[in-house]
Amino acid sequence: MTTTLRPEDRTWTAALKDRLSRAxxxxxxxxxxxxxxxxxxxxxxxxxxxxxLVVVVASGCVLAAGGSIWWHTSSxxxxxxxxxxWSVEVxxxxxVVHLWGKFWMxxxxxxxxxTWLTGVVAFVASIGTAFTGYLSQANFDSQWISGxxxxxxNSIGVGAWFNVLNxxxxxxxxxxxLPLAVGVIVVLHVLMVRRHGVVPPIGDEDRxxxx
Amino acid sequence: MGIALAAGKYLSWGVLxxxxxxxxxxxxxxxxxxxxLLIPFPSGNDRHRTDPPPPPERPAP
Numbered sequence: 149m150t151t152t153l154r155p156e157d158r159t160w161t162a163a164l165k166d167r168l169s170r171a172x173x174x175x176x177x178x179x180x181x182x183x184x185x186x187x188x189x190x191x192x193x194x195x196x197x198x199x200x201l202v203v204v205v206a207s208g209c210v211l212a213a214g215g216s217i218w219w220h221t222s223s224x225x226x227x228x229x230x231x232x233x234w235s236v237e238v239x240x241x242x243x244v245v246h247l248w249g250k251f252w253m254x255x256x257x258x259x260x261x262x263t264w265l266t267g268v269v270a271f272v273a274s275i276g277t278a279f280t281g282y283l284s285q286a287n288f289d290s291q292w293i294s295g296x297x298x299x300x301x302n303s304i305g306v307g308a309w310f311n312v313l314n315x316x317x318x319x320x321x322x323x324x325x326l327p328l329a330v331g332v333i334v335v336l337h338v339l340m341v342r343r344h345g346v347v348p349p350i351g352d353e354d355r356x357x358x359x
Numbered sequence: 360m361g362i363a364l365a366a367g368k369y370l371s372w373g374v375l376x377x378x379x380x381x382x383x384x385x386x387x388x389x390x391x392x393x394x395x396l397l398i399p400f401p402s403g404n405d406r407h408r409t410d411p412p413p414p415p416e417r418p419a420p
Contacts, residue, residue, distance in 0.1 A: 187400045187402060188395070188396075188400050189394070189395035189396075189398055189400055190392075190395045190396055192395070193395070241384070241387075241388060241391075244388055245388055245391055245392050245395065248388075248392050249392065249395070
């Protein structure tokens, strides 16, 4: 026997499932084909940024588990510290080239404004995460940077809430709050790229896969 | 003394200044960006399927 639910009897989980399946169709979230125009090196830098982010997060987890004494005094700690630093360098390098590529192809075309906006927010949040990372090194470098930065932070009036001289507060921002923000924004960014498709080069809109 | 020597060289334009290292990294990013536009992407990998490119336009008879 089948029963038909009235709209007012539907549960919030059923409504959420319907909404998600409409917003994120499986064939768009995990496509097995891409338009021909993605066969260009300029389309590679987004995924390079994502790959670097995975290494950043993984090496950061190891550093957090080991602690500052470990990463300053042991060979493996030095190595992990360097992996974390250089994966961040690759992350920002690839992200900037990705940003330039998307800017010059006006990647906000075709209802992709929110995709562009989440990319911008991810970039800004990443800068904050890197900044608090420099403050969390627990060495003379981080002491110098925080001493210089406090004047800038105070000049915009937020020093009472974001105190760069407070090492534990900066470490918490660096390993909990900002990575969480960057992670959520990056997931949203990737989902939107999947939902709307990879942006075509200017003038190639007719080759874009229909969605 | 060692820390002062490790500070590196800086380029200055009025109130703006930038380390030579950062200038080199920015120049490298510009170079990679230009090369990414110019160097052809290798093709022939069936694992990453793409739609076939459209046929070339024929001139009207």
